[in-house]
Amino acid sequence: MAGTKVLRSLLHELRQSAKDPGGIKNSLAARYILAQYKKFETTDQQLCKARNEAIFLGQTYLTYLSSLRKYNELYKExxxxxxxxxxxxxxxxxxKLPTDPK
Known part of the structure; x- marks a missing residue:
């Protein structure tokens, strides 16, 4: 289930970047991601190119969000x-600086 792993990772990254202490419950981005995940949900009997494309797009967004978070951490440091x-x-x-024995 690559799609579920991508979904969980995306939601985790959104939580990491959320400025709201309540998390992502009211986040439009989280709602959109969940809606897209449900839209392209398939069963074992179905083969859907759109689902594979959606997983690829999710992985792309995940890479972007995690890279942006890491960049901001490094920039602050x-x-x-x-x-x-x-x-x-x-x-x-x-x-280490040399110590001056007295």
Whole structure:
């Protein structure tokens, strides 16, 4: 059931990006996705090209949403906030500053 997995993943990504603390219950995007999923639902006796195309489109949207979320996370972490200290820069690239024994 590739379609069910794609649907669950899409709804998960929508939850991740939702700004509303209530989740995606009132989300137009979630309603649209569920409506499309029900529209192209088939039984074992049916072969439907449109369903395969809908699954492909869902996977494409899933890739877009997850990439956008990851981009925003990386942007928040690494976007310049002005001058950084030497220690912050070293930590950012994974280096350790030498300690000064006294």
């Amino acid at each position: 690494y976007h310049g906030r002005g001058e950084r200290t030497v220690k912050e820069t070293a930590d950012l690239v994974g280096f």
